[in-house]
Amino acid sequence: MNVDFVDSAAVQDLLDRASGVRTEGGDARIKAITRDLIEAVMRAIVKYDIDESEFWRAITFFQNGAPEFGLIAPGVGIEHFLDLYMDAKDADAGLTGGTPRTIEGPLYVEGAPLVEGEVNLTDDADDTGTLIMNGSVRGPDGEPVGNAIVHVWHANSKGFYSHFDPTGEQTPFNNRRRIRVDSDGRYSFRSRMPNGYSVPPGGATDRLMSTLGRHGNRPAHVHFFIEAPGYRTLTTQINFGDDPFAADDFAFGTREGLLPVPNRQGDSASIAFDFRLQRATTEKDEGFSSRTRATA
Structure with a gap:
């Protein structure tokens, strides 16, 4: 018909x-x-x-898969599409520059400890090397943003995030902090090396990816929110540029400008990365989206 x-x-x-x-x-x-x-x-x-049976099988998939909607949305490209759409609206408004935005993902936890100075993100034992990451937060004219807060979170070496770890072995804020930058806008942290990971085996996202002939893998990466009065809050993440899935991220989170190649020494590595913020044009720009987020 x-x-x-x-x-x-x-x-x-x-x-x-x-x-x-x-x-x-x-x-x-x-x-x-x-x-x-x-x-x-x-x-x-x-x-x-x-037909009717196909329709109701689809409904059952979404009903049973509801806990994984936060993974399904990036997996089918909708979350990345939102980034592309916001980029296009910025371009139409003449708003250019700044560190690229990219997907948040579903694994942020509110209320991480607020710290400053030389920060250690990792609370729990993890048999892997050390990641050292540092850089600065600056505004559109290169000015240091000395009142910025850098929210950072990443997985452990098994690819599990605290609060969402199926083994239940991590403390709630392992590999999670809010870092107050210094007066020059600089931040620095160390942690145990994160690894990439796949979606939960046999789960709704995994079944959907298999049906589409796709994998459900992400490269090793580190998530960030950057907030500061007078500037647009930035949602982004850096993906390890030498990871085999850096060019084939199932969640479409990798973007040009967000793929630093770590300086590796054995199983440890260092990354230098500077963030560039845009100025806020409305009060809404300084806030976070109203996405529901986990609390610990």
């Missing part, structure tokens, strides 16, 4: 009624978005002749 079936009076009437666009009350923006999303699903059903 042709997808024009969705344009029929009966289906268009159903869309209006289901989305509430004809009723009083409610949120007009949410109604319009809901209508378009439902219509897109209907068009896909007709285009690919999705």
Whole structure:
């Protein structure tokens, strides 16, 4: 059947009624978005002749896979698309420069210790080498941002994050800190070397990637939020440029300008990386997205 079936009076009437666009009350923006999303699903059903059993198997997949939505969203490119869309809007507004943004991922935990000076991120024993990372936070004119806070978090050598570790062996803020930079905008930390990892074997994301003929691996990487009054909050991460998955990250988190190659010495390494912030144009720019985040 042709997808024009969705344009029929009966289906268009159903869309209006289901989305509430004809009723009083409610949120007009949410109604319009809901209508378009439902219509897109209907068009896909007709285009690919999705039968009833296929539809309900898909619903079951999403119901059972709900705990992994934070992985599925980057895995199918939606989270990276949001970055591309924000980049395009910035370009249209004449906002250029700064360290590239990239995906946050689902594994941030609020309330990490606020520290300063020479910082050690790792609280737990980990049989691997040392990562040393340092650099500065600067504004668009190269000025040091001496009141910045650098939020940093990464996995351990097994590819597990504290708070989300299936072994239950890590303390809540292992490899997690908020670092107050010095007056010159400089930060420095050491930790035990993180490794790349794959999505949970046999989970919803793994099954979806297998169905798409894709893998679920990420390169070794370190996540950051950078916040400072008067500047746009930056969400980004650096990915180890010599990792075999640096050019094939299942979550599309690798971007040009975010791929430093570590200076390796045995199983240890050092990375120098400077962050460049953009100036805030609204109060909203200085905040974080309203994404739900874990607390410990």
